[in-house]
Amino acid sequence: MLPVESLFSDVVLSYKTVFGHFRKWCKNGEWEHCWKKILKKHRLFLDLSSADLDGSHTKALRGGEAVAYQGRKKRKTTNSLYLSDRQGLPLALSNPIAGNHNDLYVIEKSSEELFSTLVESEISTDGLFVNADSGFDSKDFRSICKKWGVVPNVAFNYRNGENKDEYLLDDLLYKQRYVIERTNAWIDSFRSLVNRFDYTVSSWKSFNYIAFMIILFKKIKNNKKSR
Numbered sequence: 001m002l003p004v005e006s007l008f009s010d011v012v013l014s015y016k017t018v019f020g021h022f023r024k025w026c027k028n029g030e031w032e033h034c035w036k037k038i039l040k041k042h043r044l045f046l047d048l049s050s051a052d053l054d055g056s057h058t059k060a061l062r063g064g065e066a067v068a069y070q071g072r073k074k075r076k077t078t079n080s081l082y083l084s085d086r087q088g089l090p091l092a093l094s095n096p097i098a099g100n101h102n103d104l105y106v107i108e109k110s111s112e113e114l115f116s117t118l119v120e121s122e123i124s125t126d127g128l129f130v131n132a133d134s135g136f137d138s139k140d141f142r143s144i145c146k147k148w149g150v151v152p153n154v155a156f157n158y159r160n161g162e163n164k165d166e167y168l169l170d171d172l173l174y175k176q177r178y179v180i181e182r183t184n185a186w187i188d189s190f191r192s193l194v195n196r197f198d199y200t201v202s203s204w205k206s207f208n209y210i211a212f213m214i215i216l217f218k219k220i221k222n223n224k225k226s227r
Helices: 015-028 030-041 107-120 139-148 171-188 201-226
Strands: 051-060 068-070 075-085 090-093 129-132 151-154
Touching (some): 051 171, 075 171, 090 201
Parallel strands (some): 051 129
Antiparallel strands (some): 051 075, 068 075
């Protein structure tokens, strides 16, 4: 499906050659690096009046790394955290974990991965409002947000038995959290992402970054047409 003739030569490339280069770039982290460069260049198209955070389970049809049985899905899945801007444009994702773990599993590490992506793309996290559901209502998550200057707008989980008087929740802002569900729907429109076929985590993450790029470029193209 690559436009080989217009980009390279008249020689038809072997799929093994294409996949070999893809895997090499996956292992080297080139797709993630490329995404951060693109995000940095086009950050003016983002709406960072607030952001939305959510976890998403992907069915792993062939097994592989970071895969385990998830009771609610009744099959083996991989779980990752996704961060989007107010428009629903994807910004970052955490390293995938096995589906038998919830969103708070290694939340410090996952949050570091999300917020560091923004900083490395020269997007400030200081004062950024982040919507998240009650599954993220924990001291660890709120602590890591404070470290990065992020303001967590997290729904309360009263089953934790903690005093919530010290925390604030903007209900009007929280109602906008549906945007992250639309982001997940956009990502699921890519066949390789609605179902995970890749055995390795590096390949699956790289396909996510490619999807991020396509979604952002479509947004930029539509904005230019409307001017």
